[in-house]
Amino acid sequence: MDNFALLIVAFAVGGGVWALISTLLLRRKRKKILSEAEEKGEIIKKEKLLQAKEKFLQMKAEHEKAVQERNNNIAGRENKIKQKENEINRKFEEVQRKNNELSSLKENLNNQLQVVSKKQSELDKSLAQHIKQLESVAGLSAEEAKSQLINSLRDEAKSEALSQIKDVINEAKLTANKEAQKIVIETIQRTATEHAIENTVSVFNLENEEIKGRIIGREGRNIRTLESLTGVEIIIDDSPDAIILSGFDPVRREIARLSLHKLVTDGRIHPARIEEVVAKTQKQIEQEIMEVGKRTCIDLGILNMSNELTRMIGKMKYRSSYGQNLLQHARETANLCATMAAELGLNPKIAKRAGLLHDIGKVPDNEPELPHAIIGMKLAEKYKESPEVCNAIGSHHDEIEMTNLISPIVQVCDAISGARPGARREVVEAYINRLNNLESLALSYPGVVKTYAIQAGRELRVIVGADKVTDDQACQLSLDLSKKIQEEMTYPGQIKITVIRETRAVNYAK
Numbered sequence: 082m083d084n085f086a087l088l089i090v091a092f093a094v095g096g097g098v099w100a101l102i103s104t105l106l107l108r109r110k111r112k113k114i115l116s117e118a119e120e121k122g123e124i125i126k127k128e129k130l131l132q133a134k135e136k137f138l139q140m141k142a143e144h145e146k147a148v149q150e151r152n153n154n155i156a157g158r159e160n161k162i163k164q165k166e167n168e169i170n171r172k173f174e175e176v177q178r179k180n181n182e183l184s185s186l187k188e189n190l191n192n193q194l195q196v197v198s199k200k201q202s203e204l205d206k207s208l209a210q211h212i213k214q215l216e217s218v219a220g221l222s223a224e225e226a227k228s229q230l231i232n233s234l235r236d237e238a239k240s241e242a243l244s245q246i247k248d249v250i251n252e253a254k255l256t257a258n259k260e261a262q263k264i265v266i267e268t269i270q271r272t273a274t275e276h277a278i279e280n281t282v283s284v285f286n287l288e289n290e291e292i293k294g295r296i297i298g299r300e301g302r303n304i305r306t307l308e309s310l311t312g313v314e315i316i317i318d319d320s321p322d323a324i325i326l327s328g329f330d331p332v333r334r335e336i337a338r339l340s341l342h343k344l345v346t347d348g349r350i351h352p353a354r355i356e357e358v359v360a361k362t363q364k365q366i367e368q369e370i371m372e373v374g375k376r377t378c379i380d381l382g383i384l385n386m387s388n389e390l391t392r393m394i395g396k397m398k399y400r401s402s403y404g405q406n407l408l409q410h411a412r413e414t415a416n417l418c419a420t421m422a423a424e425l426g427l428n429p430k431i432a433k434r435a436g437l438l439h440d441i442g443k444v445p446d447n448e449p450e451l452p453h454a455i456i457g458m459k460l461a462e463k464y465k466e467s468p469e470v471c472n473a474i475g476s477h478h479d480e481i482e483m484t485n486l487i488s489p490i491v492q493v494c495d496a497i498s499g500a501r502p503g504a505r506r507e508v509v510e511a512y513i514n515r516l517n518n519l520e521s522l523a524l525s526y527p528g529v530v531k532t533y534a535i536q537a538g539r540e541l542r543v544i545v546g547a548d549k550v551t552d553d554q555a556c557q558l559s560l561d562l563s564k565k566i567q568e569e570m571t572y573p574g575q576i577k578i579t580v581i582r583e584t585r586a587v588n589y590a591k
Contacts, residue, residue, distance in 0.1 A: 239553070240553050243553035243554075243556055243557055244553065246556070246560070247553075247556050292345055293317050293324070295350050296315075296317070296324070296341070296344075296345075296350060297317065298350065298351070298352075302352060303350055303351065303352065303355060304317070306352040306355045306356070307337065307340065307341070307355050307359070310355065310356060310359040311333050311336050311337040311340065311359060312330065312333045313326050313327065313330075313333050313334055313336075313337040314326075314327040315327075315337070324341070326338060326341075331399040331400055331401070332366060332370075332396060332399045334399075335366060335399055336359065336362050336363055336366055339362045339365070339366070340355070340358050340359045340362045343358050343361075343362065344358055369395070370392055370395035370396055370398070370399075371388075371391065371392055371395055372395070373394070373395035373398050373408070374386075374390075374391035374392055374393070374394040374395030374396075375391055375395075377394050377395070377408065377412065377437070378391060378394065378437075380412075381412065381415055381416075381433055381437060382430075382433070383415075383430075383433060383434055383437060387464040387465070389464060390438065390441065390460070390461075390464050390466075393441050393444050393445070393460070394408070394411070394437065394438075394441070395408075396444040397411055397440070397441075397443075397444055400443055400444055405499065407440060407443060407444070410440065410498050410499065411436070411437050411438075411439070411440055412437070413498045414436040414437070414439060414440075414491070414494045414495050414498045415433045415434075415436035415437040416433070416436075417436065417494035417497055417498060418432040418433055418435060418436030418487075418490050418491055418494045419432050419433035419436070421490050421493070421494060422487065422490055425486070425490070427486055427487065427490070428487075431467065431469050431470060431487055432487050432490055432491070434466075434467075434470055435469065435470045435473035435474060435487055435488075435491050436491055436494055436495075438457065438461060438466070438470060438474055439454075439457065439473065439474050439477050439491050439495060440453065440457065440495075441457040441460055441461070441474065442454060442455065442456030442457030442458070442459075442460065442474070443457075445460065452478065452480050454474060454475050454476070454477055454478045454480045454481075455475055455480055455481075457474040457475070458471050458472075458474045458475030458481070461474050468484075468485075469485045469487050469488075470487075472484045472485060472487075472488050473485070473487045473488040473490075473491040473492075474491075476488045476492070477491050477492045477495050478492075479492075512537075512538070515538055515570070515572060516534040516538050518570060519532075519534045519538060519541055519566070519570065519576070520532040520533070520534050520541075522562070522565060522566065522569070522570070523541060523543045523562055523578075526558060526561070526562070527549070528545045528546055528549035528550035528554070528558070529543055529544070529545055529558075530544050530545060530546050531543075531544040532544070538572065538576065539575070539576055539577065540576065540577040540578075540579065541562070541566075541576055541577070541578050541579070542579045542581060543558070543559075543562065543578065543579065543580045543581065544581045544582075545558065545580060545581070545582050546582075547582055547583060547584040550582055551582075552582065555580045555582045556580075558580050559578050559579070559580045562578045562580075563576075563578050566578070
């Protein structure tokens with residue numbers, strides 16, 4: 082036990098030594114590591130200090146450079162400001178110098194104005210004295226002399242102006258009207274159509290008076306049936322061998338006339354027969370209307386016309402305007418338009434189409450309260466006619482503005498067809514009133530002695546007093562009359578105004 086205890090003590094003492102030795106070694110190693118760390122830290126510190134110093138020097142150099150540039154800019158601006166100050170000072174000195182010059186000039190001008198005003202007052206006094214002397218010599222005041230001079234100059238200028246107007250008008254007539262008249266005359270001569278007047282039939286002639294009773298029927302049932310089916314009023318009076326057909330629609334009047342003719346020819350007149358005959362006649366008239374429209378388009382060489390427009394063209398056969406058959410008027414206008422368009426180098430096909438359709442607004446099935454030109458234009462637009470044709474239809478009475486050269490041609494040719502002598506009838510009272518108004522209008526001018534409306538109102542001859550009206554005034558009177566007639570009167574075609582001034586010296590040899 083003692084040996085074992087000693088052994089344990091010996092081991093314990095040896096372990097303490099080893100522990101002490103290891104502790105000493107660890108302390109030495111720690112000092113070494115610390116010294117090395119301190120050395121590395123010093124090195125790193127020196128490196129960082131060097132880097133910081135370099136960066137500081139670099140930033141300092143950049144800052145100095147920026148400061149230098151800014152100083153340079155400031156110096157440049159200061160130089161520019163100094164230059165501008167010098168320039169402003171120079172200009173200010175120049176302005177002061179000019180102000181001094183202007184002040185001196187103003188003084189000189191004031192002096193000169195005073196001198197001028199003195200001389201002007203002297204001149205006014207001398208002029209007043211001269212005017213008084215002239216007035217005393219001439220026996221007229223200055224205002225009277227001035228008015229006489231103005232009147233003489235005005236009369237002279239008016240006379241010269243009238244002579245120049247006369248020369249211009251004559252020259253225009255010799256140049257422009259010559260070609261225009263040539264084209265119009267050739268167009269009218271080449272378009273040879275039959276006489277356009279065709280009276281609408283409104284009287285049905287009978288062979289004897291007995292047929293009237295059969296047409297009336299028992300208690301008037303036949304005539305009531307016929308009136309209700311045709312929409313025409315049948316007037317049976319004391320007129321011998323005649324029945325009057327009264328109705329606004331000429332197509333209905335024609336249906337009534339043909340139906341009466343068939344019934345009277347057949348001899349069977351009763352309500353059932355009347356219904357049958359009227360239905361057949363209506364169908365026949367509709368077929369005839371279409372045939373007339375198609376034949377008209379074929380005769381004129383017009384293609385691709387819609388069926389409804391073709392039907393309206395056929396209905397023109399049963400319409401009249403002032404006694405002029407509408408279909409004949411449309412055909413004549415179409416031919417005139419084609420000829421005139423060809424002479425002027427335009428499209429004759431479009432002109433002929435527009436001329437044929439220009440009065441289509443007079444024959445619609447329903448008749449709205451619009452001018453027939455506007456109705457016709459809307460119908461043409463509805464059935465896809467060209468814009469030129471639509472504008473020509475709508476503007477041929479100036480309801481809308483003309484937008485192409487075909488439109489004035491249609492307007493002129495419509496006037497040519499309707500205004501030529503014999504083309505249309507005119508109510509006697511309206512005709513006489515138009516002639517009286519024409520003569521009265523001319524008599525209202527001073528110096529007019531007599532007036533004569535001749536050639537059915539297409540020429541007005543005005544006789545003036547030779548002692549009251551001069552030649553130049555006669556020219557002016559003719560021009561004024563033409564303008565006033567255009568503004569105040571309505572008339573077909575054109576009116577020629579002729580002013581006659583003559584001086585007669587009569588003596589007798591005995």
